[in-house]
Amino acid sequence: MSPAMNSLPNETCKTTCPYCGVGCGVQMPKDLSKVSGLKSHPSSLGKLCVKGSSLHETLSIQGRLLNPKVHGQDSDWEHALTTVANKIQQVVKDHGPNAIAFYGSGQLLTEDYYVANKLMKGFIGSANMDTNSRLCMSSAVSAYKRAFGSDTVPVCYDDIEATNLLIIIGANPAWAHPILYQRMVVAKKDNPHLRVVVIDPRKTASCDIADLHLPIRSGSDAYLFNGLLTYLADNGHCDQDYIDRHTDGFEHAVQQARDDCSSNSAPFDNNSLADIARVCDVPEVDIAQFFDWFSQTEKTLSFYSQGINQSSSGTDKCNAIINCHLATGRIGKPGAGPFSITGQPNAMGGREVGGLSNQLACRMHFEKSEDVDRLTRYWNAPNIATENGLKAVDMFDAVERGDIKFIWIMSTNPLVSMPEADRLKAALLKCEMVVVSDCLEKTDTTAVADVLLPAASWGEKNGTVTNSERRISRQRNFMPAMGNAKPDWWIISQVARKLGHTDAFNYQHPYQIFNEHAGLSAFENGCENFPARDFDISGLANLDERTYNDLQPIQWPVNKKYPHGRQRFFADGKFFTDNQRAQFIGLSAQLPAAKTTPELPLIMNTGRIRDQWHTMTRTGKTDRLLQHIPEPFVDIHPDDATQYALQQDDLAVINNDNGKIIVRVKITKSQTHGNIFVPMHWTSEFASKGRMGVLVNSITCPLSGQPENKHTPVAIKKYPSQWFGFLMLSEQPKALSSICDYWAHVPFDINNHEEDNLNSPQGHYYELSGKQNITLAYQELKRLLPDGEALIFTDVGSGTHRIAIVKDNRLLASLFISPQFDLPNRRWLSQIFNSQKLTDFQRRALLAGREGSAASDPGTIICSCFQIGDKQIKAAIEAGINNTDQLGEQLKCGTNCGSCVPELKSLIEQFAVPAKALATALECVN
């Protein structure tokens, strides 16, 4: 049964970071002690961000799913896989293939993704294979396809250094793509001509390098870019020659933008900058500045992400940007182009294998019957799907309706990331069979699974990923899979074989899958009168295991023409449409679908924070990363805070008809009035009510199916905390939710010895708050503490209670509770869990919650009356005191009962600097 595993490397393993779409090269030494950046990787040049640099801290066995589970019971692979295969067979037989769905992830490797897609679309016979990339860049995919005839990212990271105008739109690379942002910072420093414009309702960290920040009204981007298009057209800034030779639809697009601007139904009266300024809610002079810079700068790079994509008109927004690049011919040239930056490590790989329900493998499409036919022949597929499947939101709606009876969720946590996540949870609970493959045992989604399949994690799995600039890199394994975990490709292949597709899924090693994938990319591609497709890695089609293992990062296409890969597409003005011309898209700018109301007066925006990744399943394992921001929070403008009676560090309830969350209030002027921001990361594992997904409406872009995560009308009010507290202990407590409305969970490492960071025990720290009486809360929480020696501090008057549990001179647990959010810093206490043997001074400090001034530690007390310790006495003696009377004058010791005088005398004998020696010492000093 076991798959052929690569023998593990004997030396440093060169691999790729599993976090964002930047795809940085990472090297891991054999002892797994500490990752470092891989200098030879062309996308990152040896740099790693704080998340990447903590990767070695995320390898622990803590929380891992180690065995298959069927209906909550530990099982073996044979039973689990048979259960899955039998159910698929039964559902297909009774309800047809469209009652089956696969939901994948940009965390899957290309090989895993390929096998899943092949099984679903080629052999089960439905295109109901979608992925969490739907939530991430499907609008960008749709827009590229509309404009270029293919989902082709035309640019590369080197364009950051080459450009003279960098427009960051709806993206915060400083936090979400830190290594690219570092390149931007350096580029800004090195290139005096480079101007940076940030277009974002929030004043994000990326604004640090901005020459101009346009904090536009949430979701008004297309007005801005339609306005820009008409401005370029009206002022003679278009490249008419390029437009004429390489594009279609320019006039129409300009006309629609102009009509849009002048139409009565739209917020515009005419096409003036003033109108754009009004609808976008930014000063006219700033709009003018942006337009002027755009029109004057040949090398313009538009760098956009979820702020554009996650919208009910996301595809149009992307095309509004692309239109401006087509109008100026700024595509495929160094430093110029529309650059959709992807979020996940292998979002691009997913696009390559057809991970989305409206894609076929190797970037082929259902719309082209010849593509379907080609795939059928290549795969020898008995039952190929012929039309688009359900996109994520629709797919889960179909689960809710009962149309989908079987869903297999791979490497993702939709109960956190999907809109209306609570509704989705209910739907999954009703579904006949939910299979979840994951590396973690406890996620919001594994909690509703009927079958759990333990997947290999980063460092254990072996394959390829593709980053945002189309660069294929190897993710290599450097440690064996924990427990009975297996690579996803193996799990899927085994199910496929149990379904009878033995020959088509007879893979022994990921290189075989990669070769099949590369072969398909070359199959009937641009030869023998077959039209060329963008995705062509024929140059990588016949790797053997060794050359696959040694594969160096390379940008596709890789073929005869570009054996070493290709940086940019479309420099020749030839696109992948039927007539090889790019398409302008005429579009009407739309504001977000959901509007504020008196009941829901605020707009909630969502996004990433610097040190977390997605739903924290990996980054949540390293306390270093949680230090930055340990709790789910809401950023809110001071005026809004005043209006809703919120103060810094209050807890706030944010709600709408979909549900509610409770998060910590952070008042900041980086938010605009009326707009709040909530991070996307917190799950039920990490906070009681921190999942922003429960609030987000299931409104999607009709073209891409991507939900409008960036714009949710909500209400906010203060949560009536009667007390605040925190709890630290080494076992996760049960039933915390029944005691406190609010908790946020931060795991931290205990005793993290370098040689044993895989099995180091974890501590757990919880921020707490509740509505009940503080004393009652204390009594209830106290029951969660382990047995041991209890240190207790009570201040009934102020309501403060603190307790620490110590055993064998080690801290086991602590609980602090106060009516105010005024508790001491948790950092020191979590570190003291590492202390093998508490000193008396540390023990004394446990309930103070901080180190205290060690300088005032008197040492062992000698004079009981005045509490003078040996450290103080020794210091005084060494400073020259040589009798007890002088000691008494200086320190008071021995001047009350006098019982310590003998000890004082003995200390003087022991430490007194002989007069002569002292004189010598003084001479030396002089």
Added chain:
Amino acid sequence: MKKQLMIIGNGLATMQLLKELGHQKDYCITILSAENVPHYNRIMLSSLLAQETDLQSITPCDDAWYQERNINVLLNHRVIKVDSKNHAIFCENGAQFHYDKLIFATGSRAFIPPMPGTQMPNVLAGVMGFRKLIDVDFMQQVTHHYKKAVVIGAGLLGIEAAVGLVKQGMNVTLLHRRDVLMNRQIDQTASNLLIKELTARGINVATGHGPIALHGIPTDNPSEPHKVCAVELDNADKLTADLVIFATGIVPCTPLAQASGLVIKKGICVNAQLQTSQDDIYALGECCEFEGNTYGLVAPIWNQARVLAKQLLLTASDEMPMYVEEKFATKLKVSGIDVHSMGIINTHETDLECEVLEFNDVERSIYKKILTSNQKLVGAVLYGDVTDSQWYFELLQQARNIEPIRQELIFGQAFCESA
């Protein structure tokens, strides 16, 4: 010619006064001591009893020290009469002295409550107080053949006596009329910790009952007094005992002063310059009474010694020194256990509205309680960890607003100052 400064008594008050007087030139100083040993630190007697120290270690000054200061120490000189009119002193051994200034530093004696067996002339053998070196000598002798001791009164002295006797191998019962040991210094919680500790050291601690009678048996020698054999309690229990130590408080030693015509109430009445009712006669320490107060702890006596030294060395231009009663913290080391307390100890013992901050580390026998009222520290009990007692005492004395450091206060200065 130097004036004659005579001091009756050779205890801690005298010693401190000598230190305060220093190398003065005005007086020729003579100490009349009824004891037969030079000054020793009385506080250390329990350590001596427990054989944790020896007499030499608790004798702070050698002969040279006295000689340097021109001080005569006359041992075995029990004073029997003072003639204040003629400035004359008469000793039991026949010696007579003239004085220019006379100081009573006669200290105190154990208070032994009246009950059958404690009253003259029928005082039972084996019944004693615990004040002097000879008490220690006696106890150390009898422990060879006495097996059972009952210590009555669990104040500092009683506890230390009990600990000392247990170390001598005796079976010791510590009897305390109240439920709380050291009830003037600590509260119930601290007392419980103390009881736990004493019990662990082998002492039977019996609280809530007091003695009503001592029972005796005749000895082989009919001319000797009867020997104690049992203590009868107010609940009719009887505890067998070969040795009964009363540690039920002290009373100022005043008979000599009274006989000399000084005004006496509880102690020898003194004014703020420590003067008695007679010219040129002063008193300090446990024998004196000032504004209705008598003394048992060293801190105020140190103040008295300072004031009296100034008074004795007063020149015409000096300002008159004044002894004023100050608040003070009780700082005790009970057989190796630090116990400090200050101000109000129990909320029910005050009219102030008090709030209580409490810290417990039961395993380590550490207990701290701070009482606050109106944002001020008004009292504290510290058991086991008294690191910050001096600082707390300053907060108490200075009546500082503790509200800004309230959360950290119980953890001590190291945490408040770095806040």
